[in-house]
Amino acid sequence: MALSDRLFAAQRERNLTSVTTQEEAKPSPRGSTPPRRVTRDPFADLKKAVHAQLVGALGPQLYDVNMTQSDLEHQVRTALQGAVANTNQPMSGSDRTRIIQEIADDILGYGPLEPLLRDPELNEVMVNSANDIFVEREGRLTRVDVSFADEGHLRRTIDKIVGKIGRRVDETSPMVDARLPDGSRVNAIIPPLALDGSKLTIRKFSEDPYTVDDLISFDTLTRPAADLLAACVRGRLNILVSGGTGAGKTTTLNVLSSFIPDDERIVTIEDAAELRLHQEHVLRLESRPANIEGKGAVTIRDLVRNSLRMRPDRIVVGEIRDAAALDMLQAMNTGHDGSLSTVHANSPRDALSRVETMVMMAGMDLPVKAIREQSSSAIDLIIQQTRLKDGTRRLTAITEVVGMEGDIVTLQDVFLFDYHAGYDEQGRAMGHLRATGLRPRFLDRLSDHNVHVDPSLFAPSGALR
Numbered sequence: 281m282a283l284s285d286r287l288f289a290a291q292r293e294r295n296l297t298s299v300t301t302q303e304e305a306k307p308s309p310r311g312s313t314p315p316r317r318v319t320r321d322p323f324a325d326l327k328k329a330v331h332a333q334l335v336g337a338l339g340p341q342l343y344d345v346n347m348t349q350s351d352l353e354h355q356v357r358t359a360l361q362g363a364v365a366n367t368n369q370p371m372s373g374s375d376r377t378r379i380i381q382e383i384a385d386d387i388l389g390y391g392p393l394e395p396l397l398r399d400p401e402l403n404e405v406m407v408n409s410a411n412d413i414f415v416e417r418e419g420r421l422t423r424v425d426v427s428f429a430d431e432g433h434l435r436r437t438i439d440k441i442v443g444k445i446g447r448r449v450d451e452t453s454p455m456v457d458a459r460l461p462d463g464s465r466v467n468a469i470i471p472p473l474a475l476d477g478s479k480l481t482i483r484k485f486s487e488d489p490y491t492v493d494d495l496i497s498f499d500t501l502t503r504p505a506a507d508l509l510a511a512c513v514r515g516r517l518n519i520l521v522s523g524g525t526g527a528g529k530t531t532t533l534n535v536l537s538s539f540i541p542d543d544e545r546i547v548t549i550e551d552a553a554e555l556r557l558h559q560e561h562v563l564r565l566e567s568r569p570a571n572i573e574g575k576g577a578v579t580i581r582d583l584v585r586n587s588l589r590m591r592p593d594r595i596v597v598g599e600i601r602d603a604a605a606l607d608m609l610q611a612m613n614t615g616h617d618g619s620l621s622t623v624h625a626n627s628p629r630d631a632l633s634r635v636e637t638m639v640m641m642a643g644m645d646l647p648v649k650a651i652r653e654q655s656s657s658a659i660d661l662i663i664q665q666t667r668l669k670d671g672t673r674r675l676t677a678i679t680e681v682v683g684m685e686g687d688i689v690t691l692q693d694v695f696l697f698d699y700h701a702g703y704d705e706q707g708r709a710m711g712h713l714r715a716t717g718l719r720p721r722f723l724d725r726l727s728d729h730n731v732h733v734d735p736s737l738f739a740p741s742g743a744l745r
């Protein structure tokens with residue numbers, strides 16, 4: 281029997297017609313996700329059958345390492361066109377094109393995720409369950425009308441994604457963090473840890489990382505603020521970018537790093553290499569998780585220690601986490617100034633207390649006051665970044681770490697975002713970073729490095745526009 285006839289017979293047997301079944305998705309137990317209508321694809325079974333037939337027919341060719349991706353794509357598409365053209369099930373031209381594309385996406389890529397991964401406007405794809413998928417577009421989370429056939433389809437796609445980089449997700453390791461060959465960051469977590477189905481989060485790697493001009497055009501910061509920060513980087517201040525999850529810390533760190541002069545030797549240290557520096561002399565280090573037997577881990581802390589023996593002019597650490605904080609502070613205090621990093625915190629003051637807690641995790645039993653002295657002398661500047669409720673990511677504070685008064689670290693806000701300006705009719709924040717009127721003390725240090733900043737920038741009325 282020809283493929284088309286078999287497909288048609290299979291279809292008849294299941295008594296499937298082009299009927300749309302409506303079923304209510306279960307509301308999430310916490311009630312955070314509104315219930316939604318789920319539309320079953322009338323061609324679901326046809327697609328399944330064509331898919332299985334094609335995998336059977338092409339067999340080993342799908343895994344032939346000598347075949348180029350474009351040859352493989354060509355073969356799959358030709359076979360698919362033949363198979364779909366021969367089905368007896370009536371379908372419109374656009375249905376045919378869609379079906380071919382969806383099966384090709386499944387065989388050659390990551391199924392229903394493919395169109396989302398191809399869309400340059402999306403920077404994050406979040407699969408909450410097989411038929412509940414969100415994306416982030418222009419800073420806003422939106423549910424998309426895309427779904428996997430079922431949980432099994434989602435799990436196979438997760439296996440395919442993590443399998444490509446030699447990792448796996450199963451009962452013994454039900455969560456995995458990975459970086460795809462194209463640089464995208466992936467997290468997958470499956471039941472029983474994940475309730476209501478497997479979850480997959482992909483932070484897409486943009487081919488073209490944001491530059492300082494991009495951030496200015498997004499209103500994240502203003503030209504004068506960018507000039508000030510460029511001066512702080514050139515003047516070798518130790519800078520921490522602080523912010524919540526997804527606030528844009530790594531992106532800002534990348535932009536700050538772009539201000540490092542070309543002739544310096546830069547060591548970057550990250551959990552998943554996301555930074556992309558264009559200087560000539562960049563040495564990239566990436567930590568490594570333990571293997572399945574719990575061995576072989578190389579931590580950020582190990583890499584920070586190692587980097588000190590690599591004669592760096594600058595150390596850029598993707599994110600300060602746990603005990604690595606102690607080594608970072610020591611490095612900053614022992615001549616490795618000009619270091620840059622990020623920390624997960626909600627305000628500059630919170631950033632310092634996070635660092636303090638992390639230093640305590642190093643188990644050196646240091647008195648709190650000693651830790652504060654270390655951090656206040658090591659860190660010169662904290663940049664707070666916040667994702668506002670309009671979806672934009674803004675710098676909301678540029679704060680100088682001045683020193684200690686008694687047991688307390690003194691901070692001085694040099695610029696603050698004026699939240700009270702509120703939101704306009706389109707819901708966009710109207711505030712700006714404004715000078716507080718305080719002249720930072722680090723200006724003298726910048727001059728020592730022959731870096732000069734126009735003092736009028738700090739005049740109290742000065743909005744950094």
Ligand SMILES: Nc1ncnc2c1ncn2[C@@H]1O[C@H](COP(=O)(O)OP(=O)(O)OP(=O)(O)O)[C@@H](O)[C@H]1O
Pocket residue numbers: 403404483484486495498500523524525526527528529530531532672673674
């Ligand atoms: N200033 C910005 N304006 C608009 N979008 C941005 C901005 N900065 C970053 N993004 C986008 O926001 C997402 C998160 O950015 P990024 O990875 O820099 O955040 P993060 O704070 O480092 O996140 P995490 O806490 O997960 O490490 C990315 O998809 C990025 O493209």
Ligand SMILES: [Mg+2]
Pocket residue numbers: 529530531599
């Ligand atoms: Mg980050």
